[in-house]
Amino acid sequence: MSLGDDFPLHSYTTEHDFIATLNSAFQSLSFNNTTTTTNSNPHVLSEPKPKSKSKSKKRSDPHHNSDENDQCGHPEIQDNKCINCKKKLLDDNFGVSFSYVRKGLRFSHKEIARLRDLQSHEKLKHKKLVLVLDLDQTLIHVTTSSKTKQSQTSSSGNDHFTLNSLQKTVKLRPFVRPFLKEASTMFEFYIYTTADKAYALEMTRLLDPENVYFGTRIISRDDSPRSDQKSLDLVLAPERMVLVLDDTEDVWLNHRPNLVSIERYTYFGSYSITDESETEGALVKSLRVLKLVHGLFFHKKLEVGFVQRDVRVILRMLRGEVLKGCNVFISNLDSRVCVMAEELGAMRAMELEESVTHVVSLVVGSEECLWAEREKRFLVHPRWIEAAYYLFERMPEQDFPISLKKFSNGCELENSFVCPRLVFVLFLIEVEATNCGLLKESLAVNWCMSCCFLRRLLSICHLSMKSFQKQFIGSERTRAPSQFNSAHGKFANI
Ligand SMILES: [Mg+2]
Numbered sequence: 001m002s003l004g005d006d007f008p009l010h011s012y013t014t015e016h017d018f019i020a021t022l023n024s025a026f027q028s029l030s031f032n033n034t035t036t037t038t039n040s041n042p043h044v045l046s047e048p049k050p051k052s053k054s055k056s057k058k059r060s061d062p063h064h065n066s067d068e069n070d071q072c073g074h075p076e077i078q079d080n081k082c083i084n085c086k087k088k089l090l091d092d093n094f095g096v097s098f099s100y101v102r103k104g105l106r107f108s109h110k111e112i113a114r115l116r117d118l119q120s121h122e123k124l125k126h127k128k129l130v131l132v133l134d135l136d137q138t139l140i141h142v143t144t145s146s147k148t149k150q151s152q153t154s155s156s157g158n159d160h161f162t163l164n165s166l167q168k169t170v171k172l173r174p175f176v177r178p179f180l181k182e183a184s185t186m187f188e189f190y191i192y193t194t195a196d197k198a199y200a201l202e203m204t205r206l207l208d209p210e211n212v213y214f215g216t217r218i219i220s221r222d223d224s225p226r227s228d229q230k231s232l233d234l235v236l237a238p239e240r241m242v243l244v245l246d247d248t249e250d251v252w253l254n255h256r257p258n259l260v261s262i263e264r265y266t267y268f269g270s271y272s273i274t275d276e277s278e279t280e281g282a283l284v285k286s287l288r289v290l291k292l293v294h295g296l297f298f299h300k301k302l303e304v305g306f307v308q309r310d311v312r313v314i315l316r317m318l319r320g321e322v323l324k325g326c327n328v329f330i331s332n333l334d335s336r337v338c339v340m341a342e343e344l345g346a347m348r349a350m351e352l353e354e355s356v357t358h359v360v361s362l363v364v365g366s367e368e369c370l371w372a373e374r375e376k377r378f379l380v381h382p383r384w385i386e387a388a389y390y391l392f393e394r395m396p397e398q399d400f401p402i403s404l405k406k407f408s409n410g411c412e413l414e415n416s417f418v419c420p421r422l423v424f425v426l427f428l429i430e431v432e433a434t435n436c437g438l439l440k441e442s443l444a445v446n447w448c449m450s451c452c453f454l455r456r457l458l459s460i461c462h463l464s465m466k467s468f469q470k471q472f473i474g475s476e477r478t479r480a481p482s483q484f485n486s487a488h489g490k491f492a493n494i
């Protein structure tokens with residue numbers, strides 16, 4: 001395995017150096033949840049027995065929660081009866097519910113710890129880690145179906161389904177099947193969704209018709225202690241062996257260090273002209289990251305034992321390499337972008353000083369933009385940071401411009417070709433966007449953005465892009481910039 005090819009590790013000259021540093025990071029147990037405020041347990045690297053105990057206690061029941069069955073001391077309860085001795089359980093808050101495994105099943109915390117231990121040995125033996133997958137907008141995009149009733153489940157192609165029972169139309173994300181196939185050699189999967197159980201089962205069936213990947217490991221809102229948060233307490237593996245792939249960060253407040261964020265997948269009602277690429281789409285890139293973390297976890301040259309290895313440390317270190325050496329000035333102080341930049345290893349400048357390498361801004365013509373142009377520094381859209389965060393890769397700055405003028409450099413649409421009526425429509429769109437608060441600080445819309453809004457406006461007016469082009473532009477030449485169709489074009493989506 002070579003790390004350097006795919007992932008520029010700026011501060012390491014060789015892979016060997018990186019492994020050595022990783023080794024000492026594991027040894028020093030320096031991992032702490034810098035991005036997590038709610039998780040204050042410092043022993044995250046030890047086996048999670050005491051932690052999960054106290055945490056699940058708090059989360060699953062705020063009033064009272066007994067760990068062991070007072071009646072008989074056995075660890076497994078089914079429908080309020082002890083599995084071993086059939087004694088009726090009087091305490092409703094015993095242990096933790098594992099209803100996703102079997103309805104009515106509860107384990108004591110001690111038993112959970114034991115199962116985790118057992119599972120981790122089993123997984124290490126097979127060189128496997130655990131991957132928790134979100135459904136909506138990570139693996140699939142679903143819309144409420146308004147189509148006429150057909151057969152029970154109709155599918156067109158292999159990735160498009162109409163489910164009349166749920167009145168939904170489902171689109172699988174490009175590359176999802178190869179993704180599952182390949183990732184399953186390195187990970188045991190869980191599905192974890194904030195949707196309900198029936199939905200979760202139905203969607204999983206579409207992804208995994210033969211049921212080879214997920215088994216009973218499908219956690220829904222109905223199984224989760226909290227509806228707005230996802231919890232690794234329900235996953236039967238130590239947290240240091242668990243990665244999460246999800247497009248929503250907010251539901252993982254307690255487990256952000258385990259999270260590999262993926263760009264949100266939108267297919268229905270998308271303003272993008274093309275679907276994600278099968279070969280260069282988000283799942284392809286995520287798979288690369290997962291592979292890398294897996295490869296590092298089981299790296300032969302690591303000296304520390306498996307018990308000390310931690311995917312969170314690996315993720316943090318990899319991420320911290322991406323923008324190392326960059327000194328970014330972020331003009332609008334979008335806190336999410338700032339946190340991302342820091343996690344990516346960038347320095348953050350508070351002022352426009354000599355050492356600044358990048359100005360991140362949305363506002364064309366602002367003071368910092370003028371400064372960047374004058375001082376010949378990179379001037380990029382905040383999506384440049386987001387893209388790096390999702391891809392674990394520093395993207396070419398020129399693909400993330402903030403001004404119309406700059407963008408049109410590389411695209412087919414030249415200012416002189418723009419029909420006055422189009423300009424007027426774009427103006428309306430800008431006003432609409434501003435009214436909607438979509439463009440918080442700026443009226444300056446680059447062509448890509450305009451194109452997004454334009455498509456939305458057209459859909460409101462029931463106009464197709466084609467008829468719009470015919471009516472207003474009248475020329476094949478004035479198409480959306482070629483860049484919009486390129487691999488990076490997807491970042492132009494709002
Ligand atoms: Mg989602």
Ligand SMILES: [Zn+2]
Nearest residue numbers: 072074082085
């Ligand atoms: Zn018993």
